[in-house]
Amino acid sequence: MSVTAAEPQAPEQATVVREPGRGFAWENLGFWLLAILIGGVLLLPLYVLFKVSVSSLADATAPRPSYLIENLTWENWQRLLAWEIIGPPLQHSLIVAFGTAILAILIAAPAAYVISRLPRGTRYLIVLSLLFTRMFPEVIIATPIASNFFSWGLNDTNLGLIMAHLIRTLPLVAWVLVGTFEVIPRDLEESSAVDGAGRIGTLVRIVLPLALPGIAVAGIFAWLDSWNDLLYAIYLFLTERTLPLITYYYASRGTVTDVATFSVILAVPVILLTLVLQRWIRSGYLSGAVKG
Amino acid sequence: MARRGATEYAPAVTNRPLVPAKDVWRRPGGLSRWFSRHWLEVAMVAPLFLYVFFFMLVPVAQSFYFSFVEAGTQNVTLGNYREIVNRSQFKDAFINTLGITAIGVTMEMVIGIVIALMLARGFRGRGLFRSIVLVPLGVPTLVAGAAMLYFIGFNGYLNEILRDLGIIDVPVYWQQSGFRGMFAIALADLWKATPLVVLILLAGLEAIPGDIYEAAGIDGAGGWQKFWHHTIPLLMPAITMALILRAIDAFRIFDIALVLAGQAIPVMSSFVYFDYQAGNTNTASAAAVLLLFMIVVFVIAYIFLVERRAEVER
CATH class of the missing domain: 1.10.3720.10 (MetI-like)
Known part of the structure; x- marks a missing residue:
């Protein structure tokens, strides 16, 4: 009887001492997606700065900017350096x-x-x-x-x-x-x-x-x-x-x-x-x- | 008094109390005796305090003086203040500064708490995530503004992303005064300043003892309840510090607003600069004094309202 009484406590205990992030559980997926999203958004402005600096003026001012670096050119760098x-x-x-x-x-x-x-x-x-x-x-x-x-x-x-x-x-x-x-x-x-x-x-x-x-x-x-x-x-x-x-x-x-x-x-x-x-x-x- | 001070600390430069006794002025020769013992400490401290006095406090006093005298005649007047509050550019600057601070600091605190809570968990890749989160901390404020040029421009990435997500059909013109302009500037400030908020809140989170969580878990408190009733109250000192530091900096915002919008979206600091540039030192000083007044009022109001209420609840 005492054994069965102790039984339901076990998972409860496990949730208390669980260290999140060890192993790959489904509930961690949302956490990882959020982490990747935040990291990406934080790095995006730096990427855009670099991308524009290696684009020609025409590409950089195009009505719909491209996400990837196209027509890489070092012309700006050579001129300004x-x-x-x-x-x-x-x-x-x-x-x-x-x-x-x-x-x-x-x-x-x-x-x-x-x-x-x-x-x-x-x-x-x-x-x-x-x-x-x-x-x-x-x-x-x-x-x-x-x-x-x-x-x-x-x-x-x-x-x-x-x-x-x-x-x-x-x-x-x-x-x-x-x-x-x-x-x-x-x-x-x-x-x-x-x-x-x-x-x-x-x-x-x-x-x-x-x-x-x-x-x-x-x-x-x-x-x-x-x-x-x-x-x-x-x-x-x-x-x-x-x-x-x-x-x-x-x-x-x-x-x-x-x-x-x-x-x-x-x-x-x-x-x-x-x-x-x-x-x-x-x-x-x-x-x-x-x-x- | 002297004995206690001597045993309390024994630094290299002195073995006697550094703070002079209260009656040092009245004791015959007291001051010169104190000085002959402590000339080295005085010489070490003097440059810092003299510099802060002459290059910070004196200029602030000068600004107050400029703001209360008439240009040319030097007569004492409130005319400078009367003149600027009637200028539409000043009203815009005042409202923009308040709006940018409110929007920016709110977003920074919410996102800062989320990221700090994520970093407080141990997970694989935490070090890399922490490094990425801290990168904008190092980016010059001016560059944060410049980077945002490519997002909020008419042909910028913000419009492009919103269009690709299907949220808008027609590009939005962000660089105009009003809510859109405030939001655009707050967005640049958000990118630059969130890491600082994260650092301060993370320090606060790490200071919370872990057994409080375990106790809450055994009591059966759910995640949200735990967050609201245990984490937030214990985090309050860190939240206060982050919020006050950030709000002060947001009130003083200059680089970002100048690079993003120049005179199109004036804020208090850029208003002062352009007014000074136009040769109106006196009205510029009046605006600067009002900006200082805004900051002081905010800090005092925050401490009285929020800290007092927290004490009552405790």
Whole structure:
């Protein structure tokens, strides 16, 4: 009797501990179809950009666009990759992105270290206020920045654009770095201090090497942020061009194949960097912030 | 006070409390003693705070100042605000920004929760699916807008797909102001921003202990009930964070709207830019201040309405 009573419980138990996705059950089919649909829709815009960039203008503007790549041509790429066209904006974009990343680390890392060593309450207050600077719309900052930089002669200069990009990047980088330094155990610093290393010596020899992965991630964030920026560039660059700016100008003039080609040039390094970064942008990385 | 601080932490740069005691100002020589102990910390923190102060807070204050003075005479006035609220371009920008935020953020939250729930299951190919989902995160916002040009154009893929599915017979003109334009811009924003929502919600889901599910399963709760009564309330902190972050960014939307529609579909940020470009720094600043006001009102209203209600229910 007791055996039959236990019998109906078995499948019930099985549904509780079942791990979905192991093996191929019919109910999983819908799940897989949905996953493939979502993945396809997410990749479709990138495919279309690439497709248009290797189409002739006539094909790209046909009344009914084709889904597959027909009449593949590298004509757009050959024309736009000429150094007279791509060179100056590429130089500006690269110099500004690297400059922003390096300066952001140099300014934010020391500050982030000190903030990470503050008592808990003060630390959260500072980190939260850094995050809340996001509430400022960028245009409210960019308008006076543009008029100030014009009077200081910083328009159309790499330095001016780097300084503008730092405004947006610094809070983000500081936030990431506070998280990095927080988890470095203080005992290590103590024992180093006991061993007679000076304050700066301890920082450089003990703390810095441990923080390097986090610093690299923060640097890549800053680089991406600067590489992608259109807003400050459009405010500050009037005669010179960055890559996003030249993409925008082609878009407003309406040569669709050129816009697609520039978009692919702009997106490729970024997508590669993001795929590398995925090792670090784990969801657990954000969970600390969610739990507050 | 000093003892407790010293044992609480012992960082390399100091073995004394960093936050000065409350009476440091009144104690004779207190401030200079504090500074002589902590000059290194002050030197390390100063560049960041000075930069944020001079290049972020001062410009914001400047914008407020510009918005309240008359161009040329510098007399204090509300004329800039009066002028922009009477411009039809501004009204369009205001309504478009609200509409894009409402449509975009709603779609992002719904689709974000679906994808996050899918990723929370263990299945073969999860790593690949996760990588694909995160790809748009890396795509420059400008490129997200440019890519959408080929979808929402009159001869674009959105019309083509809808025609092939038999949903429409005649192509729709998407790039016009009104609901269609808002939807088109929200669609580009959806593609670009959903990965961020997924990341935040997935972090929230992974923080939910698994035994709560097992308990619910033994109680006989069905899938939908489990989702509605257990997952959603426990996920609320993550939902709040994702929603506030996304709404703030949607209010500030610039690149996508500019690339997709230029001045045809104005949003608040692009209105400010074009107005500044036309030489009207003062009215542009007034619009920027109103945009900041919109964001602050939204965040405060959300926290008061949703968080308070959630607390009452608990």
